[in-house]
Amino acid sequence: MAVEKARIIPLNMRNYVPPPLQHTSKVVKIVNERKQLPPILNFDISPSGSKLLSGTNNGLVSLWDLGSEKVVKAAAGKHQSQCSQVVAHPTEEGSFFTASVDGTVAFWDTRGPLGSANGNEVGATDITKVFGKRDPRTGATNSSISDLKFVPNSTYVVCSGGGGTLCMLDTRMNMNVVGDLEMEGHTKSVTSVCVDPTGR
Amino acid sequence: MNKFLSRFSKVYYNMIRPRIDPSEYARQKKEKAEAAKKRREEIKRKSRGEDYEEPPSDSNNQSSSSQSEAKQQHSGSGGFDEDAPLNSQYSQQPSQQQSQQKAQSSQIQQFQPFTSFTNPPQNPQGYEFSPAFFEKNRVQSGDTSDSDRPTSCLALSPNQQEGCVGSSDHALYTFQLSSGTGLRRLYSRHGGHSDWVSTVTYLEDGRVLSGGMDGKLCLWRRGGGAQASAEDLIGEQGSISKVSVVPAKSNIAASSGYDGSICVWDLSKVSVRADPCGSREGENNTS
Numbered sequence: 001m002a003v004e005k006a007r008i009i010p011l012n013m014r015n016y017v018p019p020p021l022q023h024t025s026k027v028v029k030i031v032n033e034r035k036q037l038p039p040i041l042n043f044d045i046s047p048s049g050s051k052l053l054s055g056t057n058n059g060l061v062s063l064w065d066l067g068s069e070k071v072v073k074a075a076a077g078k079h080q081s082q083c084s085q086v087v088a089h090p091t092e093e094g095s096f097f098t099a100s101v102d103g104t105v106a107f108w109d110t111r112g113p114l115g116s117a118n119g120n121e122v123g124a125t126d127i128t129k130v131f132g133k134r135d136p137r138t139g140a141t142n143s144s145i146s147d148l149k150f151v152p153n154s155t156y157v158v159c160s161g162g163g164g165t166l167c168m169l170d171t172r173m174n175m176n177v178v179g180d181l182e183m184e185g186h187t188k189s190v191t192s193v194c195v196d197p198t199g200r
Numbered sequence: 201m202n203k204f205l206s207r208f209s210k211v212y213y214n215m216i217r218p219r220i221d222p223s224e225y226a227r228q229k230k231e232k233a234e235a236a237k238k239r240r241e242e243i244k245r246k247s248r249g250e251d252y253e254e255p256p257s258d259s260n261n262q263s264s265s266s267q268s269e270a271k272q273q274h275s276g277s278g279g280f281d282e283d284a285p286l287n288s289q290y291s292q293q294p295s296q297q298q299s300q301q302k303a304q305s306s307q308i309q310q311f312q313p314f315t316s317f318t319n320p321p322q323n324p325q326g327y328e329f330s331p332a333f334f335e336k337n338r339v340q341s342g343d344t345s346d347s348d349r350p351t352s353c354l355a356l357s358p359n360q361q362e363g364c365v366g367s368s369d370h371a372l373y374t375f376q377l378s379s380g381t382g383l384r385r386l387y388s389r390h391g392g393h394s395d396w397v398s399t400v401t402y403l404e405d406g407r408v409l410s411g412g413m414d415g416k417l418c419l420w421r422r423g424g425g426a427q428a429s430a431e432d433l434i435g436e437q438g439s440i441s442k443v444s445v446v447p448a449k450s451n452i453a454a455s456s457g458y459d460g461s462i463c464v465w466d467l468s469k470v471s472v473r474a475d476p477c478g479s480r481e482g483e484n485n486t487s
Contacts, residue, residue, distance in 0.1 A: 037460025041441050045454060049446035054456060064462055066446070066454070 044088040051110055053096040055083025061098055063110055085148040099145040147193045355400040364408050366397030372410055386420050391430040399443045404450040411440030411455055435463040
C-alpha cells in the first residue's frame with residue numbers, strides 16, 4: 001500500500017515573507033536640489049535616451065539630462081495649469097511638445113537655449129493656443145487638451161478635453177492649425193487619441 | 201462650424217427619419233381629404249335642416265365611402281338593369297380592396313415607420329446603424345479581467361499580440377488582442393503591488409513592467425503559468441505616475457514619482473530569485 005508522502009511545511013515558514021531585495025538595479029535617483037518639485041505626472045524621453053522632459057501638476061516643465069545624471073533645467077517654463085501630456089519628436093533629437101489643461105501646446109527645442117523667443121511668458125520656443133479662439137465664452141478649462149499624439153509624417157494630432165473636438169497641428173508650418181482638418185464628432189470631452197501607424 | 205452642423209443635421213435626419221413609402225403618404229392624404237369632405241357635407245346638410253342620415257355602424261369607413269361612391273356612379277350611369285351591375289360591382293370591389301390592403305400592409309411591414317423615440321419598433325430596420333450592428337462588430341471583452349474594479353492603465357506588447365491592463369484591485373490582467381480572452385492574472389502574495397496600479401509598459405522581450413501607487417516598480421516574469429511572480433524595485437520614491445523604457449537602451453527604464461523625482465533603473469542587473477513559497481502556493485491551488 002503506497003502512502004503518499006505528506007509535505008510538511010515548517011511552522012516558522014508558514015508566515016514567511018521574503019525580505020525586500022537590495023536595490024542594486026537602480027542607477028540613479030535624480031532630484032532637484034534647489035526646490036522640491038510638485039508631482040510629476042508625465043514625462044517622455046528623447047529617441048537617443050539622453051534627455052528627458054517632464055511635466056508636473058501645476059504646469060512646471062523641467063528638462064533632465066540622463067547622460068550626465070543631472071538636472072539641466074529644473075523649471076524650464078510654466079504652463080498656466082496642469083501639464084497633461086509630454087511627447088518627444090520621434091525623429092528629431094531633443095525636441096519635445098507639451099500639452100496643457102489651459103489649452104496651449106508648447107514646442108521645446110532643447111538643442112538651443114530655452115527662452116521666450118517669441119515674447120511669450122513661457123520659456124518654450126513656441127507656444128500656441130489651439131482652442132482658445134473658438135469658444136472664448138466658456139474659458140480655458142473647457143478647451144483643455146487631454147492628449148497629444150504624433151502622426152508619422154511629422155504633423156501631430158491634438159485632442160481636446162472639454163470641447164469634444166480633435167484638431168491637427170502642422171509642426172513644419174510654425175505650428176499652425178490645419179484648418180480643414182478640424183474634426184467634430186464627439187458630443188462630450190475626449191480623453192485619449194490614437195493614430196493609425198500607417199498614417200492614413 | 202455652421203457648415204458642419206448643417207451637414208451633420210442632414211445626415212442625422214436621414215438616419216432617424218421614418219422610412220415610409222411615398223405611395224403610403226399619398227394614401228393617407230387622400231383618406232384625410234375624403235374625411236374632411238364628408239364632414240363638410242354633413243355640416244351643410246344640418247344647416248339646411250334636412251334629415252340627417254346616420255352613417256352605417258361599420259368600423260371601416262373605407263367600405264362605406266366606396267359603397268357611396270359606387271351608388272353615385274351607378275346612379276350617374278343610368279337606371280337599366282339595376283341588379284346585375286350592382287352585383288358585379290359588389291362582387292369585384294371587395295376583392296380589389298383586399299388585395300390593395302394586403303399590398304399596403306406588406307409595405308408597412310417592410311418599412312416599419314415609427315412615430316416616437318419613446319416607443320421604437322422591436323426590430324429597428326429603419327436605422328442605418330442599428331444596435332445589432334454594433335453588437336455584431338464588438339469584441340467580446342468581458343473575459344479580460346475577473347474583477348469589476350476600474351482599470352487605470354493599458355499597454356500593448358511590442359509584437360502587437362498581447363495587451364495588459366492595470367486595475368485598481370492591485371492586479372494586472374493580460375489578454376490576447378485578437379480574441380479578447382484573458383491570459384494571466386499578474387498578482388502574487390509575495391511581491392507585486394499592494395495598492396492601485398498606475399502605469400504599465402512592456403519591455404522589448406515581452407516582460408511587463410508596472411508601477412503602482414505604493415511606490416513600487418514590479419518586473420513580472422514571462423513564464424510561470426497561472427502563478428505569476430514579480431521582482432519588486434523599491435526606489436524610495438512616492439507613488440509612481442509613469443514608467444517608460446528608454447528608447448535606445450532596452451534594459452534601462454525611467455520612472456517618475458509624485459514626490460517630484462525621477463529614477464533610472466538598469467533592468468539587466470535585476471537578480472533572478474527563486475520564489476521560496478511558490479511550491480506551496482501551487483499545492484494549495486491544485487488541491
